[in-house]
Amino acid sequence: MTDNHEAAAARLLEAYASGRPCEPVRDLVDGVEAAYAVQSLLTERWLAGGRRLAGRKIGLTSRAVQRQLGVGSPDFGALFADMAVPDGEEIPAGAVLQPRVEAEVALVLERDLPHERHTVADVIHATAFALPAIEVVGSRIRDWDITLADTVADNASSGLYVLGTRPVPLRDVDLRLAGMVIERRGEQVSTGVGTACLGHPLHAAVWLADTLAALGSPLRAGDTVLTGALGPVVPVAPGDVLEARIDGLGDVRVAFVQAGSEQEEAR
Amino acid sequence: MNALAETLEGGPVNGLAEILDDAALAGRAVPRLTDAADLDVPAAYEVQRAVIERRLARGERVIGVKMGFTSRAKMVQMGVDDVIWGLLTDAMLVESHLDTAGLIHPRIEPEIAFLLERPVRGPADAVAAVGGVAVGYEVLDSRYEDFSFTLADVIADNASASGFGHGPWRPLRDVGNLGLVMEIDGRPVASGSSAAVLGDPLRSLTAAARLAAAAGVELQPGWVVLAGAATAAVPLPAGAHVRVSAAGLGHVEVTTR
Numbered sequence: 001m002t003d004n005h006e007a008a009a010a011r012l013l014e015a016y017a018s019g020r021p022c023e024p025v026r027d028l029v030d031g032v033e034a035a036y037a038v039q040s041l042l043t044e045r046w047l048a049g050g051r052r053l054a055g056r057k058i059g060l061t062s063r064a065v066q067r068q069l070g071v072g073s074p075d076f077g078a079l080f081a082d083m084a085v086p087d088g089e090e091i092p093a094g095a096v097l098q099p100r101v102e103a104e105v106a107l108v109l110e111r112d113l114p115h116e117r118h119t120v121a122d123v124i125h126a127t128a129f130a131l132p133a134i135e136v137v138g139s140r141i142r143d144w145d146i147t148l149a150d151t152v153a154d155n156a157s158s159g160l161y162v163l164g165t166r167p168v169p170l171r172d173v174d175l176r177l178a179g180m181v182i183e184r185r186g187e188q189v190s191t192g193v194g195t196a197c198l199g200h201p202l203h204a205a206v207w208l209a210d211t212l213a214a215l216g217s218p219l220r221a222g223d224t225v226l227t228g229a230l231g232p233v234v235p236v237a238p239g240d241v242l243e244a245r246i247d248g249l250g251d252v253r254v255a256f257v258q259a260g261s262e263q264e265e266a267r
Numbered sequence: 268m269n270a271l272a273e274t275l276e277g278g279p280v281n282g283l284a285e286i287l288d289d290a291a292l293a294g295r296a297v298p299r300l301t302d303a304a305d306l307d308v309p310a311a312y313e314v315q316r317a318v319i320e321r322r323l324a325r326g327e328r329v330i331g332v333k334m335g336f337t338s339r340a341k342m343v344q345m346g347v348d349d350v351i352w353g354l355l356t357d358a359m360l361v362e363s364h365l366d367t368a369g370l371i372h373p374r375i376e377p378e379i380a381f382l383l384e385r386p387v388r389g390p391a392d393a394v395a396a397v398g399g400v401a402v403g404y405e406v407l408d409s410r411y412e413d414f415s416f417t418l419a420d421v422i423a424d425n426a427s428a429s430g431f432g433h434g435p436w437r438p439l440r441d442v443g444n445l446g447l448v449m450e451i452d453g454r455p456v457a458s459g460s461s462a463a464v465l466g467d468p469l470r471s472l473t474a475a476a477r478l479a480a481a482a483g484v485e486l487q488p489g490w491v492v493l494a495g496a497a498t499a500a501v502p503l504p505a506g507a508h509v510r511v512s513a514a515g516l517g518h519v520e521v522t523t524r
């Protein structure tokens with residue numbers, strides 16, 4: 001069993017190292033708990049290698065995506081400080097395998113959330129401010145051929161993330177009815193609203209706080225929480241520049257480096 | 268003028284309008300007009316105008332316009348690159364209750380609505396003429412079987428318009444990216460951003476002014492402009508309570524029987 005988990009972790013790490021997606025790991029991972037065990041192996045490996053844990057991301061927060069994967073709850077992955085990209089900065093080709101982009105509400109905490117059960121009030125009390133965010137998700141697994149076990153083991157398909165730079169206190173924004181739009185060269189590629197994230201982004205944060213506390217690694221002051229997509233995920237290609245706007249939170253951009261060699265081939 | 272309308276000298280246009288008007292009155296779907304008639308877009312607007320004339324002859328009054336195909340996805344689906352419009356009459360305005368028994372296969376969708384307080388002669392006037400903005404909904408009820416139509420068919424059918432309602436009018440504000448949620452009996456059935464309406468519902472208003480000017484229609488003070496759907500339409504059952512909320516605009520409710 002544990003050997004299988006090690007093998008699954010090794011397969012995923014090889015995909016990171018080689019830049020080539022791997023086969024799914026579900027043959028080695030029996031169930032969600034086992035998948036989180038694989039994710040923990042990866043996290044421990046990365047922490048031992050000197051990466052700094054900066055927070056968590058919540059995934060599978062849309063009913064449509066949950067139905068697609070046949071699951072009834074969200075999942076989470078680890079965010080490391082080196083995954084944060086400054087607003088508008090270019091992301092090198094290959095930095096994220098099979099990248100896709102989604103717009104989310106980020107919460108930055110100023111208090112720990114150590115309880116067995118949290119309320120929305122606890123989360124509001126613990127939140128210093130919200131930021132608009134773009135998450136560049138990716139999959140180490142070939143063609144995004146994922147089940148719940150695959151994506152959980154693969155750090156919830158985390159890639160990189162971009163945070164906006166103007167903090168907004170929760171009292172100043174209606175996250176439930178915040179509109180979201182992503183544009184590429186002025187063309188609209190995704191729209192959505194706060195309710196698309198488990199009914200309310202703060203509900204997703206409550207789930208995360210409870211889940212992490214139960215696992216013995218609660219959310220801490222200073223952590224960033226990416227609460228989950230507000231609308232459909234957008235596939236991206238080299239050269240793309242995308243801007244996400246969340247009403248009441250502001251805007252944030254991400255750019256992907258042109259694939260120079262491919263461009264020349266196209267000529 | 269267009270070739271078809273000229274050659275048909277209005278007679279067949281009136282005949283086609285009668286088919287659609289009767290279908291609405293009887294609550295019975297009819298086959299697509301384009302299955303039997305050669306209808307282009309200008310001729311389809313002639314039919315639409317004739318449908319409205321029949322309503323006016325029964326004492327109804329035009330009180331606004333509605334925009335259709337305002338989402339990129341819908342334009343691609345219909346293979347068109349411009350919005351369409353239809354006219355709203357006072358008989359379509361729903362206060363709080365709607366009897367669905369007389370309808371064919373009603374659907375409902377959330378909308379941003381504008382209230383005009385000045386006449387609009389052209390696109391440049393449109394935004395300055397707005398006296399208020401509200402969250403709204405539109406009830407669509409295509410007179411065609413299976414809600415299936417070509418572009419010309421849906422234009423002739425007054426863009427499937429059947430009913431509409433709106434919440435309290437608020438002063439105009441930035442409505443480019445407002446979250447909207449529609450609930451039926453307390454459960455969310457559709458949600459999205461007003462950005463899905465041409466990137467900003469105000470663009471839809473400007474497009475309404477352009478289409479109206481091209482058709483020789485002056486948008487009047489007191490008229491309502493429904494800017495277009497922010498989400499896909501969902502079937503509207505009888506005995507349902509529908510509530511549409513938009514960020515900063517409150518909500519509007521309708522109960523069906």
